Amino acid sequence: MEARILEALEVDYIDESEVLTPADEEHHIDKRNFKVPFVCGARNLGEALRRIAEGAAMIRTKGEAGSGDIVEAVRHMRTIVKEMKQLTVLGPEELVAESKRHQAPLELIQYVAEHGKLPVPNFSAGGIATPADAALVMQLGAEAIFVGSGIFKSSDPEARAKAIVKAATYFNDPVKLLEASEELGPAMFGIDVAKLEESELLQTRGW
C-alpha cells in the first residue's frame, strides 16, 4: 500500500527495501502492476531472478545496509557474478535443473546463460563508505552503486559524495582514485558485520 502512495507521489523509483520493517514477511510486491520502476535487493542469483520475475526494473546486491562494512557487499556481488558465469558454460539441457536449483524461472536462467548478465542493471549497495569500496565493487562487476549512510554519516558528506561518484567513473584508474580519496575527513564509524547477531542483520529479510 505504501508503494501505491509513493507512486501517487510520482517518485522516480521505489526501493522494495529490507531495511524498513516489511509488512509481509513471506511475499514480495507484484511489481508488474505498477508503472513506477522498482529496485530490489538480492544476495544471490536466485533472489535476483525471482525479484525480476516479480517485475523489478533494477537489482542491487544487499550487502549489509548501514554497516560501513564492505565485506557483505563484496560477498553478494561475487556470488551473483560467479553464479552467472557458471550458467554461461552449461548446455541448454542443464539449465532446467539450474532453474530448479536457483528457484528461478527458466526463461530468466536461459537469458543469463546466453548473456552472462542480468536482464536489468545490477547495482551494488550496503556498506560502501570510501572511494576504494566503490571502485572495488565496480571491478567485481557492479554496473552502478547505491550509497546511503556511507555518505550521510561521514564527517563531510558533500566531499565524500563527490569522491564516490568520481571513484565509480574512474574505478580502473588508481591515480584518479587516489585523487578522489584525498582530504575527505573521517569516514562513517563502521560496524563489523561479523560481530552482529544473525537476528540483527537486515540482509536476511526477504527470500
Add this chain to the structure above:
Amino acid sequence: MSSAVRKKVGVLALQGDFEAHGKALARAGAEPVEVRSEGDLQDLDGLVIPGGESSTMLKLLEIENLMEPLRDFGRRRPIFGTCAGAILLAAEVLNPSQASLGLMDIGVERNAYGRQLESRIAQLRAEGQDQDLEAVFIRAPIIRRVGEDVKVLARYQGDPVLVEQGRHMVATFHPELTTDSRVHRMFLEKVATSG
C-alpha cells in the same frame, strides 16, 4: 559500412548508458572506444555523448577539465548526443538553466515530459526512412528552439526529437536501447563523410 577500415567512435564514459551505446555502435559497424580523459579523444573519428544524468555529467566534465577538449573535438569531428548528450550539446538549457558545450544551435528543456512515470516508448518516422523507429524516452528533454541551420529529422507530438546541424546530430530519445541500428548508422554516415 562498406569501407575497409572500421571507424573508431568514442563514447563518453563518465556516467550513463555508455555501455549500451558501445554495443549499438559495434552492431552498426564501428569500433567503440570508451572516453574518460582528454587523451582518449586522440585518433577518434567521431564521439557519442550518451544518455544519463546531464548535471552529473556536467560536473564530472568540469572537474576533469574536459569541456574545452570536447568543444575543440566538436569543431573538427562529428558528435552525436542522446538525451543527456542532447542537453550537453545544446546552445541553451532550461529547467533549470545550466552550462553546456553549445555546439548545436538548439534550446533544450530538461525533464520536459515530467517525472519517471512519464517515460515512454513511442513509434515515429524519421526522414528518409520507410519504416517507423521505436523511440525510448526516459525522463527526456524537449527541443524547444531550433536555429536556422538545424534540420529536423523526426518529430514526436509535434516537437523535434532527432535533429542535425552540420556534422553533429542529436536525439532526445535512446536509440541505443533498441536493436534497430538505423539511427546509429545515420550518425556513422556523417562520420564517414566528414573528413
